[in-house]
Amino acid sequence: MSKYSVILPTYNERENLPIITYLIFEMAKKNNLDFEIIIIEDNSPDGTLQVAQELKKVYGDKLIIHFREKKLGLGSAYMDGIKLCHGNFIVIMDADLSHHPKYLVDFIQKQKTTNCDIVTGSRYINKGGVMNWGFDRKLTSRGANFLASTMLGVKCSDLTGSFRLYKREVLEKVIKDVVSRGYAFQMEIIIRARQYGYTVEEVPIVFVERIFGESKLGASEFQIYLKGLWKLLWTF
Numbered sequence: 635m636s637k638y639s640v641i642l643p644t645y646n647e648r649e650n651l652p653i654i655t656y657l658i659f660e661m662a663k664k665n666n667l668d669f670e671i672i673i674i675e676d677n678s679p680d681g682t683l684q685v686a687q688e689l690k691k692v693y694g695d696k697l698i699i700h701f702r703e704k705k706l707g708l709g710s711a712y713m714d715g716i717k718l719c720h721g722n723f724i725v726i727m728d729a730d731l732s733h734h735p736k737y738l739v740d741f742i743q744k745q746k747t748t749n750c751d752i753v754t755g756s757r758y759i760n761k762g763g764v765m766n767w768g769f770d771r772k773l774t775s776r777g778a779n780f781l782a783s784t785m786l787g788v789k790c791s792d793l794t795g796s797f798r799l800y801k802r803e804v805l806e807k808v809i810k811d812v813v814s815r816g817y818a819f820q821m822e823i824i825i826r827a828r829q830y831g832y833t834v835e836e837v838p839i840v841f842v843e844r845i846f847g848e849s850k851l852g853a854s855e856f857q858i859y860l861k862g863l864w865k866l867l868w869t870f
């Protein structure tokens with residue numbers, strides 16, 4: 635039977651963590667799937683670690699907490715998470731409920747029917763979308779995707795999205811070569827995967843802007859993204 639490991643990076647997700655954890659395990663139970671969750675917690679000032687420890691009492695071995703002393707960014711959170719996964723499939727998603735666990739059923743179905751290496755959730759295909767984003771955020775996301783896909787010539791409708799299911803060995807192989815950090819990390823994974831000849835399928839998702847907490851995607855993250863994109867242009 636397949637086993638699925640979900641990596642949840644957390645920074646100030648005290649309110650969201652119990653809900654997302656519950657939704658993932660409920661979805662798994664309902665569909666008779668074997669799931670574990672790996673939380674990569676970067677010493678959030680809001681007490682996310684204490685919430686995670688309470689959840690551990692409920693879910694036991696199915697929930698792993700990896701604590702880091704300081705905020706080290708998304709890319710390194712995924713890297714650390716992978717080392718702790720037991721599954722033959724790895725899911726990467728946000729912990730803030732913008733990525734709804736209900737879509738995991740579609741991801742798994744798509745992977746099974748196509749035997750693809752990566753399933754990526756796309757906001758920019760038919761039936762996909764975003765909810766509760768202001769004009770600025772829409773423009774930034776569309777702009778970042780447009781820049782990346784035209785400049786790098788990669789066919790994928792949502793290169794900057796981060797809700798994905800990977801065959802474990804594929805992610806392990808690809809991630810070794812990834813040089814980008816922060817938000818460009820996800821993009822580089824798809825580009826490298828395509829280079830290796832791995833297959834990528836897309837599934838529509840509706841990304842819902844978080845209700846609790848704040849996005850960490852500020853001007854500085856966007857600058858890091860642009861620098862990352864520039865670097866990738868010279869790499870490929």
Ligand SMILES: Nc1nc2c(ncn2[C@@H]2O[C@H](COP(=O)(O)OP(=O)(O)O[C@H]3O[C@H](CO)[C@@H](O)[C@H](O)[C@@H]3O)[C@@H](O)[C@H]2O)c(=O)[nH]1
Nearest residue numbers: 643644645674676706707708711728729730796849850851
């Ligand atoms: N451990 C850890 N977690 C982090 C860090 N920075 C962010 N996170 C966690 O990573 C997830 C996404 O962070 P947000 O800051 O909420 O992301 P966003 O602004 O909504 O950005 C979304 O869109 C981007 C571009 O479309 C995506 O690249 C990104 O992954 C995310 O889906 C959340 O679970 C958040 O707690 C960090 O430095 N360390």
